[in-house]
Amino acid sequence: MPTGVHIRDARRQLFDAAERVLLQDGPNALTSRAVTIEAGVAKGVLHRHFPDFDAFLTELVQDRIARIDGQAAALRESAGTGTVAGNLTGALIDLFDPVAVAIVSLVIFRDELRVRLRRARPAHGIPVLAEATAMIASYLNDECEMGRIAADADVDALALSLIGVGHLLFAGREDAPPEIGAVDTVVTTVIADVMQRRLL
Known part of the structure; x- marks a missing residue:
């Protein structure tokens, strides 16, 4: 051009x-x-x-993180509606679209990019996955306060589990993403205990 x-x-x-x-x-x-x-x-x-290519990549990832912030607001609005498993399944499917999975790989692959991202948004863990974990934890906390999961649920541990297993389900799948049923099965298994104990 x-x-x-x-x-x-x-x-x-x-x-x-x-x-x-x-x-x-x-x-x-x-x-x-x-x-x-x-x-x-x-x-x-x-x-x-952009001053250099790593600055470009940093803003590319921050653009994806901004989308997660939008997804987090929508997920929290869903608290108290539908089913907890259904809301989480939908959130993981939206979160781990092919671009997001590729961006996580990029962040893991490039050391300088991770350094710049941590300077821009200090947080523990891998950028993008860390924000996704916070999104799930906030939602679970809302559901806990509404009594839809056990009052003593460790929402941070549950969020880490869901993001970890979600990433494993979606990563490395060039052919097609996992079926909704497969995601729902995993989500249901992870939250089974806190769902059952809310009734006790």
Whole structure:
């Protein structure tokens, strides 16, 4: 693309291109050149908007984390409605879409990216997964307060379990995501104890 052509929302265009490269070729293939080729823009466009490629990747991941913040609000609004297992199953399916799974791999793969993300959003654990865990824990806490799970439920441990098993279910599946029934079975198993004890 000629350098004099104005690009509307270049950052979004570059983020979308990076996500396509991640999905098609994995984190090893994600370079500034691959992103700009996929976006159909001159290489200088990326460097006009970001100081370096790791700064670009940091904002790409933060963009995904912002989506998790939106998902967290929707999940908390669902507390007290439907079933706890159904709400959690839907949340895990939304959370672990192919782009999110690829971004988690990217974060694990690139040390400098993890360092920058921790500077931007100090938290324990792997960025993206840490925010996802906090999302599930907040929801479970709301359900606990409503009496839909046991009052003494360890919501932090449950959230870690659900995110860990969720990531294992969805990662490394190039063919297709797991079926809803498989996700629901795992969720139901993880929360079975706190669901049963709420009735005691």
